[in-house]
Amino acid sequence: MNSLEVVVWVLGILVVGGGISFGGEEKPISLPLVKTGQPWEKEWNSQVLLQHLSHTLPQQAQYEETHVSTILTMPIVSTGTLSFIPPSRLEKHVFSPREERYIIEGDSLLWEEMATGQTRELFLPDFPLLQTFVEGFRAVFAGDLVTLRTWFAIELTGDQKVWTLKLTPIDEDIREFVDALHFVGQGERITGIEIREISGDYSHIKILTEGM
C-alpha cells in the first residue's frame, strides 16, 4: 500500500535527518551507556541502534522514491527532500513529478500544491494509516522505544555494519493494508526504507545524500 510510502519518508527523515537536533534535554530515554560519538556497545539490539541513530541523524536529506503498484503498469518515481525539526515537525518537499509540500506538525498534515497555491489540511487521527506511520517515525527518531512498541512489533536483523529494522503494525485494521516497513542501514546511517503493502504494492525510498 502506498501509505507505507508515508512511513518510508517519515522514517527516511528520521533516519537520514534526525540526529543533529537531538540535544540532551529532548531525549526522552537517556541511556547512560550510550553517548554520542562512542563506538557501538558490545550489546547490539534495537534500543542501542535507536539511541545511536537519534544522535547521528542529519536534519535534511535528498531522496528518490520508487512506487510499484498493481494498479499501475510502471513504477512512479519521485524525488525531493525530507526534513525534521524537533519535536514534531516533519516536512516532505516533492520536486518531481510535481512540486508539492507536505508539512506534518503535531496531529495535522498540511498539504500545499505549489502550481495552484492550493492548500488542504488533514487531521491525522482521522486517517489511522497515516497516523501509524507518523507516530512510528517520530518514536524512532526520538529513540523512543516505548512509543514505537505501542504501534509496531520490532525485529532487528543483521549486524552493526549492515542491518534491517522491521516494523510490523500492531493494529489489525492497519495490518490489513500494511505488511511491514523495513528500515535498512549501514553503521550509523540509514540507506533506504521500504514499505510493503498486503496488496503487493511497495515503495522504496533511497536516501541519496545526507547532511544539510
Add this chain to the structure above:
Amino acid sequence: MTIWFTLNQTRIETELSLLLPPGDTPIERLLVNQIRYGPTSRLILLGIQGDTLEVLTQASRELTIRMQKNQDFSQVNNGSQQRIPPQQSLFFQYRLLLSPSISPSSFTTPALQNELANRLYELASPIAPLVKKYLPSDPIGAFTKLHAAWVPSRSPRTHQGVWVSSDGQMALLAAQTNAPGLDLDAQEKIQGRLQEEFRQLVETNKKFHTLQLSTTGPAVFAVQARADIKNEAQWLSVGAILCITLFIYSLYRSWRVFLLCFLPLLSGVLAGITSVTLLDGYIHGVTLAFGVTLIGVAVDYPLHVFTHVTASQPVRTAIKGIWPTMRLGVITTGIGYSALFFSGFPGLNQLGVFAIVGLSTSALVTRWVLPEFLPSHYQAKPALDRIVPFVLWLPKLKAVLPVFVLISVGLLIGSELPIWEHDLASLSPLPPEKRNLDQTLRHGLGAPDVRDMLIIEAETEELALRKSEELVPALNHFVDEGMLQGYDLAARYLPSQKTQLERQSALPELPQVRTALNEAMTSFPFKPDLFEHFIQDIELAKTLEPLTSSRIRQTAIGVKIESLLFQRENIWMALVPLQNVMAREQLKKGVKDLKNRNLHYLDMKEESNRIVIDYQHEMIQLLVWGGVLIALSLGIGLRSFQRSFRVIFPVICSVIVVAALLHVLGQRLSLFHLASFLLVIGIGLDYGLFFNRNHYTLEERNRTIQALVICSLTTVLAFGLLAFSQFPVLRAIGTTVAAGALLSLLFSATFVVHDGINSSHLSDV
C-alpha cells in the same frame, strides 16, 4: 397563610423570553423561537490562554472531553469535531448526484485526462493511501470535491487539529447550551459549573496552572450584566435603607414605627406574588422587581397615619380620619393600573394584577392591621414644623408652573436628539474589554455573529430546496459585491430532487464513457481495466432514487441540514445564515428587489428591538388610558371637577417636566422610565388627594403637610441613590421616581387652595 403559600408555591421565572409576545405570523413566531431557543443565543465562546500552544491545545482537548460528558451542552467543539468523517458510504454512493462539480463535460476526454493526471501525482505523495482506496471507483474525485464543499470556507486557524486564535495566544472552543439563552438562572448555573470544570482541569496537571479561561456570548453577557446590576442594586438598597432608617428614626424616635412602615408594603408584595402565581402559575422576576417598585407608594400609608396621631386623636381615630382619602387614592390608582391588565403583553399583564392586589392589600393592612401593633397611647412627635410655612407659600408660584411645563414641552418637541430608546442593548452596555474579547473569539473562530439571516418559505421540503438553489446566483452576486462574507444553505449539502434528477439524466451513456476514458488513459500508466468500478457506478447512479433528508438524518450532515431546513406549522422554512454582513441596508434592498414573496430578511437585532418598541408603544397607550380612567374615577369620587383638576393637573405636569429633565440629562426614554412613571402617577395622585382633603383644624392640615413632605423625602431618598448608579437601567428608575416624587409634591402643593378651615367641607373626603 399567605406567607406559607407564597414561600411554598411561588415559582419565580427569570426566563426573559416569557415576556415576549407570542407573535401573529409563523415568521414572528419563528423569530421568538430563534431568540428563545436559537443557536445564536445558546452559544458560548471559550478561550484558553496563558501558556504555549502545546499546553493550550492539550488543555482544549481535555476541557472538551469534560464538557462533552456534561449534560449542560448539546454541542462542544474545539475544532477537532469540525471535520466531517470522510468515509460515509451513502454519500459516496450518491456522489455523482450530490457533487456540484459534476456536469456533462466532466466525462469528456480532456476533463478525464486532467483528473487522471492529478490522481497520479497524488499516488506519488504522502496522501496516496487516501487516494488509492477511492481511485478505481472515483477517478474524477467527485467525492473529494463534495467533501471539500461541505467544510466551512472560513476555517479557523488550527494547531494540532485544535482551533487557536490568529495570534496563537489562545485555544478556542465553541459550545451550545441545552438551556435556552434567555433562561438566565439556568445559564448562570451552567457557567458556574463550566468554571468549576475548568478549575478541576487545572488542578489535574501542573502544566495547566497558569491557564485562564475566558468566556463570551450573549448568555454569558446577560448573566454577567444581571449579576453586576444585582450587586450594585443591593449596595444601593443598603444605602437607601440606611438613609431611610436615619430619616424616619430621627423624625419619630421609635424603632417600632420604623418597622411598621414596611408592614403594609411587605403584605402587599406577598399578596401580589400570591395572586399572580394563582393566576399564571408563576411570577416573572421582572414583574416582581417592577411590581415592588410600583407599590412602593405603600410606605407612605403608615407615614400618614403616624403623623396624624396626636394626644387628642388616638391611632384608630387618626386612621379613620385619613382612610377615605387613602381609599380614594388606592381605588383611582388601581383603576389606572388596571389598564395594564388588558395589555397583550404577558409581562404587563402580570404587573397589572400584582400592582392592584398589592396596593389594595397594603391599604387594607394599614387600615385594619396596623393599629393592632400600636399602643393606644402612642403619639408621634413630628419634627418638621418649619417646613410648613414654605409649603403654604408655594401656591404663590401658581403662575410659574405652566411656564415650566411649556418650556418642558418645547424642549421635548424641539429637540433634535431622539427621545425614545430603541436599542435594548444600550440599557446594559458591555464593558469595552468584554466587547473586544468577544470580537477576538468570534474572529478567531470565524463564528458568524448570526444577526442576519434569510428565511425561505415553501409548502414542501423539495420546494424549499429548489427555492434555495434559485437564490444561489443572487447570493453569490451579493458576496461578490462585498455586501457580506458568505452564507450557509441547506441545498449546499442536499440538492433538491430536481437538481439530482437533472444531474442523473446528464450522466453519459456507457459506450461514450468507455471511449473517452480509454482515450484519456493512453497517456497514463494505469492498468487498462482499473476503472471498471467507476463505469459501473455511473450506471448505478442512473438508477438511484434522489436522496432526501429523511435518509441522512442520523449523519453529521443530516444534523446540519435539520438546523437549516425544518417544518413549522405546516410551512417549510429554509434558513440562510448570512456571515459578516458589511452593507446591511444595501443587502436588504437587494433582497427586496428580488421581489420574492416567500423570501424574508431577518435582522435579529432589529427584530428584537422592535419587540421592545412594541412594548413601549403599548406602555404609552396604557399610560394615557390609565390617566383617563383615573380622571374619570376621581371626578366621580370627589364629585367636583375643580378638585379633580387640582389633583390631576400637578401629576401630569410633573410627568412632563420629569420627561424633559431626563431628556436634558441625556437619558433616552425606555420601558424602565415608563414603568417608573406609573409609580410617579400613583404617588402624585396620593399627594394631590391628601393636599386637597378637608381638614378639621389647622393643626391637622399642618400634620398632613408634614406627612406629605416626609413621604416625599422618603421616596426621594430611596430612589435618589439609584440615580447615581453606573447602570442605565437603575439610573433610569432612580432619576425618574426621585425627581417625580419631589416635583409631584411641589406641584401639588402649588395647586392647593388653602381656603382656611371650613367646617362645611367636613363631610367630604
